[in-house]
Amino acid sequence: MATSGFVFLVLALAACVYSIAAYIFGLRTKHPKLIQSARQAVLIAAGLFSAAAIVLLIALINHNFELQYVYSYTSTDMTLPYLISALWAGNAGSLLFWGWIVSLSAAVVVLRKRKQGQDLVPYASMIIMVVQAFFLLLLIFAQSPFTSYDVAPLEGVGLNPLLENPGMIIHPPLLLAGFAVLAVPFAFAIAALLTGKLKDNNWLAAARRWALLGWLSLGLGNLIGAWWAYAELGWGGYWAWDPVENAGLMPWLTATAFLHAIMMQKRKGIFKMWSMVFIILTFTLTIFGTFITRSDILNSVHTFGQTAFGPFFLVFLIITFFGSLALLISRRKDLKGDTEVNTLVSREGTFLLNNLLFVGATFFILIGTILPSLAEAVSGNVINIGQSFFNISTVPILLAIILLAGICSLIAWRRQTDRRLARSLLWPALAAVVVVIVTLIFGVRNWIALSAYFLCSFSLAAIFSQWLRDVLAFSRKSSLDIVSSFWRLLIVNRRRYGAFIVHISIVIVAIGIVGSSLFDVEKEAELLPGEQMTINGYALVYNGLYVEGNEAMTRMIISADMDAYKNDRYIGKIDPGYIYDGNYDTWVSEVAIHSTLVEDLYIALVNWEVITLEDESEVVQASFSAKINPLIIWMWIGGGIFLFGGLLTFWPGRKESVKKIEPPAKIA
Amino acid sequence: MSIYNKAFYVIGSSEKRHEVLKKKRFIVGGLILIAALVSLSYIGFMGSVTYYYNVSELLEKANALSNQTIRVSGNVADDVDRQGLDMSFTVLDLSDNGDSLPVVYNGAVPDTFKVGNQVVLEGEYTAGVFEADVIIVKCGSKYEPLE
Numbered sequence: 001m002a003t004s005g006f007v008f009l010v011l012a013l014a015a016c017v018y019s020i021a022a023y024i025f026g027l028r029t030k031h032p033k034l035i036q037s038a039r040q041a042v043l044i045a046a047g048l049f050s051a052a053a054i055v056l057l058i059a060l061i062n063h064n065f066e067l068q069y070v071y072s073y074t075s076t077d078m079t080l081p082y083l084i085s086a087l088w089a090g091n092a093g094s095l096l097f098w099g100w101i102v103s104l105s106a107a108v109v110v111l112r113k114r115k116q117g118q119d120l121v122p123y124a125s126m127i128i129m130v131v132q133a134f135f136l137l138l139l140i141f142a143q144s145p146f147t148s149y150d151v152a153p154l155e156g157v158g159l160n161p162l163l164e165n166p167g168m169i170i171h172p173p174l175l176l177a178g179f180a181v182l183a184v185p186f187a188f189a190i191a192a193l194l195t196g197k198l199k200d201n202n203w204l205a206a207a208r209r210w211a212l213l214g215w216l217s218l219g220l221g222n223l224i225g226a227w228w229a230y231a232e233l234g235w236g237g238y239w240a241w242d243p244v245e246n247a248g249l250m251p252w253l254t255a256t257a258f259l260h261a262i263m264m265q266k267r268k269g270i271f272k273m274w275s276m277v278f279i280i281l282t283f284t285l286t287i288f289g290t291f292i293t294r295s296d297i298l299n300s301v302h303t304f305g306q307t308a309f310g311p312f313f314l315v316f317l318i319i320t321f322f323g324s325l326a327l328l329i330s331r332r333k334d335l336k337g338d339t340e341v342n343t344l345v346s347r348e349g350t351f352l353l354n355n356l357l358f359v360g361a362t363f364f365i366l367i368g369t370i371l372p373s374l375a376e377a378v379s380g381n382v383i384n385i386g387q388s389f390f391n392i393s394t395v396p397i398l399l400a401i402i403l404l405a406g407i408c409s410l411i412a413w414r415r416q417t418d419r420r421l422a423r424s425l426l427w428p429a430l431a432a433v434v435v436v437i438v439t440l441i442f443g444v445r446n447w448i449a450l451s452a453y454f455l456c457s458f459s460l461a462a463i464f465s466q467w468l469r470d471v472l473a474f475s476r477k478s479s480l481d482i483v484s485s486f487w488r489l490l491i492v493n494r495r496r497y498g499a500f501i502v503h504i505s506i507v508i509v510a511i512g513i514v515g516s517s518l519f520d521v522e523k524e525a526e527l528l529p530g531e532q533m534t535i536n537g538y539a540l541v542y543n544g545l546y547v548e549g550n551e552a553m554t555r556m557i558i559s560a561d562m563d564a565y566k567n568d569r570y571i572g573k574i575d576p577g578y579i580y581d582g583n584y585d586t587w588v589s590e591v592a593i594h595s596t597l598v599e600d601l602y603i604a605l606v607n608w609e610v611i612t613l614e615d616e617s618e619v620v621q622a623s624f625s626a627k628i629n630p631l632i633i634w635m636w637i638g639g640g641i642f643l644f645g646g647l648l649t650f651w652p653g654r655k656e657s658v659k660k661i662e663p664p665a666k667i668a
Numbered sequence: 669m670s671i672y673n674k675a676f677y678v679i680g681s682s683e684k685r686h687e688v689l690k691k692k693r694f695i696v697g698g699l700i701l702i703a704a705l706v707s708l709s710y711i712g713f714m715g716s717v718t719y720y721y722n723v724s725e726l727l728e729k730a731n732a733l734s735n736q737t738i739r740v741s742g743n744v745a746d747d748v749d750r751q752g753l754d755m756s757f758t759v760l761d762l763s764d765n766g767d768s769l770p771v772v773y774n775g776a777v778p779d780t781f782k783v784g785n786q787v788v789l790e791g792e793y794t795a796g797v798f799e800a801d802v803i804i805v806k807c808g809s810k811y812e813p814l815e
Contacts, residue, residue: 162779234779356701364709372720382720384739384790385713392712397705524775526752588779606776607750623753625776 075158099135167228247289269338406459501645515631554582
């Protein structure tokens, strides 16, 4: 069984290589039969890759411990969802999953009949096949998920208890699938460069949906990862600017920039070079990100030492990045814009600024991530770049982007009369000032928070005011009532309002980040039963410690029984604790979180010991670490809205009208 | 070409001049933006760089490194002592040359903290003891299976 999986991979590689060769020769000699067979090979490769993936899945579900991979990541007491998620739990498995998604994407690309850009498909498919071949080479020669033992062990090691959480089921595949799917827009971009078919923007139509899908997947993957870190890891935070986290964030930032740039390219024929640069960067960053995770080139809590993959990734990275750049430079004449951006105060102008800001943010994150390695290589000194670097250099840029997200909905194409712009900015600005005054009244003095809240409220108010204006104008024109107008607009112009919703969600996430980063409060206490600790108006009474375990003591749950009060009102029981896993000999902290819209009360059990009191009785003293995270729930709420908005933009509309709705002349 | 023509050629029509001026405005604006961002990041950088040592290096340069925030990396030795929120332990040099460093720490301890695991500590070295503010443990091998 193990061998069949490996054989499928080898056959898939053969199909890939054939496909690449057939495409090259078929396109060179314009031989339709060859191209057709190359196309078949793409489908065959997808089928074979799927077969390999299914073999591994079946082995995982059936506890086939003969396979080293199954032994290393599963055990007989794991439930089905976790058995399935073991597919991407390990190094080899996650690469198998990534390559598999690439193969499926390639199949969809060749099967879809598209109105525009059909002639680009063979070239794009060939590029995707190259990417797929890379993954197959890794899986076959560097680390195969199908290596087996001669004698099958009776029981597997099981899942690292830190990973036993629903977040860890969804977070990796979302990121991996996002990375995988971004190969497609990259392939179409390269196809357009190879064929020189750059005047007609056809590659954009083909690339956009895939880029949007990848971008949605990455965005959600990052947010869920942050949520998992927060709820599961016990340090009360959700983002540490660790290289692995940055590896997932950077391609998402450049993908966002890409989506904006192609919007401009489609409507105005500008930013052609920017679009190319962004998609090449995006794809390169996806590969780069995995490279730094799987080699020991960086000091990170997430690096796993010298795996065999490092050199493979580096070579592939160099070839794809410099190859794409060379191609881009050779075609630069064809990428000149149809017009020029000559006013900053226009939609084109704000988009240009937007591009620069995204590049800036990504650049600083990249520098911060690789600087330690560079410094070490050059000077021999090992340094660490702390979170404050990323916060100080990137956060202002991200706040500026949020500001733009609000303004862009108000600003018109080409030149905007300053008076009209000033008027449309007036109400949002006033609303933002009101918000700042309110927060000042509540005692907030942190000027960073105040500026951030000002910008966020401004953006929100700007988007909402524009939306309202659109609805009112539409209702007037069509004589529908407000609510019907709202729905009608939403359905007819999904792109515009989907984008509004996405922008709103980003601002909401930002509000959550500002609140929880700048106003968090921490407190620790050692309590005897009956004693309480207070934090920010909450009182937590510790009653005692409880233990549950199975017979063999391979699994134990220890939880503290606590009663929580807010301003002397009882709000419920809270039970922070630990789970002990015998296989890994690890204690995993299970934090208790009480969430409200205003703040999270976050408690971790740190330690416990038996104390003998003066009267010779024994009690268990428990130590706790409590944290208040204001507004953090808005990050997750924002995430949900993000998903909804993204899906809305993604959904094919009946009328794919990209017409903008002009704000009528006389609205205050 | 007459001087008049040359002058006109150089300065160009007022429209072209306007265009050139606009371009200049963009470039200057762009440079200012870049300068602002770079200085911002430099400030951030300077405030956040910490030097990273292993145990042997730290013991060697003990005097020079006292009373500043640094990071040190080592393996947790088997003398971990926890009382309530306090913890004291020793880290050994990664190369197993016997060098060891006493550490004290107060607060929540990461789940992956275990005897034998590699840790990175951030804090200050004072009077022969490392006072750690942050403990970072290598993430339990997600990608490499347990031996």
